[in-house]
Amino acid sequence: MTVRNSAPVQIFPGKGLGFITLGASLHNILTRVKSHPHVYPAIDLSYSSTEPLCKPVVLQLPSNGLRLRFDGPDQRLRLIEVLDFSRVNLVYKSQDVLKNGKTDELATSPQGPSFRHVYNRLFGPSYPGEYVPPSDRSSYGTYVLSYPGVAFSFPLQHSAWSDQCDFVALLSSSAALPATSMSIFQGSSWPEIRMKLFTQPPQGPRFSAVAGKSRDSFADEIEEIHILGAGKLEVIRRASPPLLINLGETTPQDLIAGFGPPDAIYRKHDRRISIHRATGASGGDPLHMSPPPGRAMDIPDTDHSSSNSVTDDSDEETFPSNIGDPTSLPTECFFNYFHHGFDAFISYPTTAGPAFPNSGISDPTPPLSTSQLTVTKLILHGNVPGSYPFNRHRRSRWMIHLDQSGDGLTSETPYDEISGRLRDVWKGYYSNQSEERSTQRPMVLNRGWGDSPESSVEFLGGWEETTARGPRAGPDGQDGGLGNTELFGFPGLLFEVLKNGAVSCLTVY
Structure with missing residues (x-):
């Protein structure tokens, strides 16, 4: 016997x-669902292992009879489907959609x-719907009765x-x-919206908690981050003017003013990568990440971000209480x-990374000696399904502007294409081909070992002996459970790349 949630x-x-609001991010919905295991005891996530950023991501809640479809690039909710009316107590304007045990024909x-x-008691008269003939030998087709923003599917004898x-x-x-199913979508009717369901701009916010509330109560959400080079980033926001971040100049107070208080403050010291910094500084080892001439090597702390939890070498995450005071x-x-x-x-x-050669932006100048804390690196998380830190952050979309034409590389561009374009851009940057090859060999990064499921990273085997990437995954796109990725460096940029070629994280420094 099916037991419905009484709420x-x-x-x-x-x-x-x-x-569950349309337009909400996958991170927001999945986090809220996982926080109530007694209500949502089963969670199934489906995605393309080869194209996780192009094809839709599907979140199923089988115990609740729900299926949620998100677009791949932005990971925002586009379609809500009720597949089993007996598993959820649906109400529309105080009227039950399905009354348990009632078999009255009018109800x-x-x-x-x-x-x-549906017609008499819930939503009222409607324009004629759409009939879909059976695709197999079934004697029943499907009649889709559509209202603005909601549709029902009824089996109908062909x-x-x-x-x-x-x-x-x-x-x-x-x-x-x-009816066997119900769909909730953004649009005037299902036939009108179905072909552009995953491409039209969503109207709702990514964070469902702000739906219907004053914008003044929450920091404006970020649509995209434009990487201009020379440590300059332009943050495109939903309703506010763009915000400029200058690495080495923007202060913590500037961040709080533009984006609100952080969700957490995290301090971590991992001594295991210090050998790479020390060796690179000698200038005789190829482990540096393509710094400007004369600069010592500095791996941009990807292992210190919040994609890892506390270890013996870490200070615990602390939730901010007095962030407005810089002395704290x-x-x-x-x-x-x-x-x-x-x-x-x-x-x-x-000193931030250099400007792109054809960007029209000047290289950054070395900073003056100061005790003022500033933003020196920005870590943009891809939230790629199948990656080890999946669902720690909502997906961050970005564009790298290589020149003044407006054309660029995006967070959805496969890394093979990104690498090819950046090699062309920086072709004249290196003194010889040997230096170019040595600075672009990947470092293998493992996030899956340790005492906890989200332990600090391990570097495996240093740099690979060849720049040829070759096959990056098996048929399922997985790496055997180790959580391995590879780091690829270009001036001012560090890419963490999955075996399917998707960029899981981009560090700008």
Whole structure:
């Protein structure tokens, strides 16, 4: 016997179902669902292992009869589907969609709401819907009855269907069965929206908690981050003007003013990569990450961000209470913005990476000696399904502007293409081909070993002996459970790349 959740869930056509709102990020929805295991005991996530950033991500809640579809590039909720009406107590304007045990013909049946109940008591008259003939030998096709923002699917005997029939009389007859599913979407009707469901701009916010609330109460959400070079980043926001971040100049107070207080402050010291910094500084070892001439090697602290939890070499995450006071900040810490999709490394000013050769931007000047803490690195998280730190942050989208044409590389561009373009851009930057090859060999990074599931990273085997990447994964796109990725460096940029070629994380320094 199916047991339904007794708590009523309100239907909001074109907007959402209960707290699940259209336009919300995958990170936001999945985090909230996982926080209530007694309500959502089973969670299934489906995605393309080869193209996780291009194809939709599907979150199924089988115990609740729900299926949620997110677009791949932005990971925002586009479609809510109810597949089993008996597993969720749906309500629309105080009217039950399905009353348990009631079989009255005008109300509902155990399988789902009848057409008469939907038409007479819930949503009222509608324009004719769309009939979909059976694709197999089934005797039933599907009639989709659509209202603005919501649609129901009714099985209909194919032999009874006719373009000339009155659809109200047809669906009220014995030839039609109760609804088998319901969809909530953004649009005037299902036929009008289905072809652009995953491409039209969502109207709702990524963070469902701010839906229907004043914008003044929350920091404006980030749409995209434009990487201009020379340590300059332009942050495109949903409703506010763009915000410029200058590495080595932007202060923690500037971040708080633009993005609100961080979700956490994190300080970590991992001595295991200090050997790479020391060796690179000698100038005789190829482990440096393509620094400007004369600069010592400095691996941009990817292992210090919030994609890792506490270890013996770490200070615990501390949630901010008095961040407005700069004296309360630990030296060299991270501001973790999980809901914005990035971490900012707070340290004493350093010289940012060089400008792109054809960008029209001047190279940065060395900073003056100062005790003022600034943002020196920005870590942009891809939240790629299948990656080890998946769902620690919501997805951060970015674009690298290589020149003044407006064309660039995006967070969805496969790394093979990114690497090819950047090699061309920096072709004249290296003194010889040997230096170019030595600075672009990947370092293998493992996030899967340690005492806890989110332990600090391990470097495996140093740099590979060849720049040829070759096959990066098996047929399922997995790496055997180690959580291995590879780090590839270019001036001012460090890419963490999965075996399927997706960029899991980009550090700008």
